Amino acid sequence: DAKTTQPPSMDCAEGRAANLPCNHSTISGNEYVYWYRQIHSQGPQYIIHGLKNNETNEMASLIITEDRKSSTLILPHATLRDTAVYYCIVRVDLMDSNYQLIWGAGTKLIIKP
Amino acid sequence: NAGVTQTPKFRILKIGQSMTLQCTQDMNHNYMYWYRQDPGMGLKLIYYSVGAGITDKGEVPNGYNVSRSTTEDFPLRLELAAPSQTSVYFCASTPWEAKNIQYFGAGTRLSVL
Numbered sequence: 001d002a003k004t005t006q007p008p009s010m011d012c013a014e015g016r017a018a019n020l021p022c023n024h025s026t027i028s029g030n031e032y033v034y035w036y037r038q039i040h041s042q043g044p045q046y047i048i049h050g051l052k053n054n055e056t057n058e059m060a061s062l063i064i065t066e067d068r069k070s071s072t073l074i075l076p077h078a079t080l081r082d083t084a085v086y087y088c089i090v091r092v093d094l095m096d097s098n099y100q101l102i103w104g105a106g107t108k109l110i111i112k113p
Numbered sequence: 114n115a116g117v118t119q120t121p122k123f124r125i126l127k128i129g130q131s132m133t134l135q136c137t138q139d140m141n142h143n144y145m146y147w148y149r150q151d152p153g154m155g156l157k158l159i160y161y162s163v164g165a166g167i168t169d170k171g172e173v174p175n176g177y178n179v180s181r182s183t184t185e186d187f188p189l190r191l192e193l194a195a196p197s198q199t200s201v202y203f204c205a206s207t208p209w210e211a212k213n214i215q216y217f218g219a220g221t222r223l224s225v226l
Contacts, residue, residue, distance in 0.1 A: 034213075043117070043203050043217030044156065087155055098144060098163055099212070100171065103155025 003027060003090040004104035011110050018075040020107050022088030025069040032091040033064060034101060035073045037084040044087065047073065078111045085109070115139050119204050119218035126194040126225045134189040134221050136204030144207040145187040146171075146215065147179065149200040156203060162187055194225045 005023045012018040024033060034049040048055055048062045050071070055062045061074040075082055085106040092100045120135045138145065143164050148156040158171030162181040176198060178190040187206075191198060201222050205215040 041220075043205070043219050044215075045217070046214045049213055089155075094169075096163055096169065098161060098169075100158055100161075101156070101215070103157070105153065105155055 003031075003102050004088040006086075006088050006104055006107040008105070009108040009110070011112055012075075012078050014080060014111050014113050015077055018078040018082065018109060018111070020073040020075075020086050020088075020109065021070065022072070022104075023070045024088070024090055027068055027090055029068075030093065033062070033068075033071050034089040034091055035060070035062065035086060036089060037086045038106070039081075039084045047086075049091070078109075080111050080113065083109060083111045117204055117206055117216055117218035119202075119221050121221060122219065123222045124224070126191075126223065128194060128196065128225060130194050131190070131192045132194070132223075134191070134202055134204075134223075136187045136189065136218060137185050138187075138204075138206040138216075139185065140206060140208065140216070141184060142206035142216070143184070143209040144212065145181065146205040146207075147177070147187070147189045148203045148205065149173065149198075150203060150220075151200050159189065159202075191223075196225050199223060199225045 035047040036044040038044045050062045064071045085108050087106040090102045117138045146161045147159040150156045157173045160179040162168045168179050201220045203220045204218045207215050
């Protein structure tokens with residue numbers, strides 16, 4: 001079962017920051033939060049991940065609350081090409097040094113001109 | 114590099130037929146995964162492999178089989194197709210040295226009628 005809850009859809013104006021929230025209130029202390037996105041009819045694309053600290057890369061920033069029960073993905077200057085479904089995911093470690101990603105239903109982000 | 118290649122892109126099966134979904138990656142990645150994605154939902158893990166000759170079940174393995182005879186190939190076999198297997202199937206791979214990022218193929222859309 002999904003460990004994350006996200007709003008089903010959001011709009012954002014082009015050029016503005018898009019802030020996508022995610023609740024993961026049952027997350028365990030060693031479980032990472034990942035974000036992927038899926039542009040229509042394509043395979044998912046990795047964006048960013050984190051455990052406790054805030055993270056930033058060339059695509060986005062990830063803000064995780066101190067209690068780790070929620071997080072926010074920030075796309076600083078959204079473009080029309082950022083229109084996609086964004087998935088907030090919890091990573092669960094497996095016995096054989098591998099892991100499983102537990103996907104939620106995602107947020108459909110629509111960037112408007 | 115082609116990345117992760119899945120074939121076919123689309124397929125329609127009759128109930129009870131069998132087929133193999135092909136997945137090939139040319140990045141020499143150790144880890145490979147098969148997911149299914151039902152409409153409006155996140156991905157669910159079917160099977161995964163940590164290297165040639167090693168496979169293990171994911172969250173929803175029933176009705177599927179896999180093999181991993183080479184590093185490059187990770188085919189997914191459907192025996193006795195059922196309408197419940199109508200879905201979009203994604204293959205992904207990850208290198209040992211950067212396990213945090215999964216690289217996805219474009220998917221195979223399967224309908225069982």
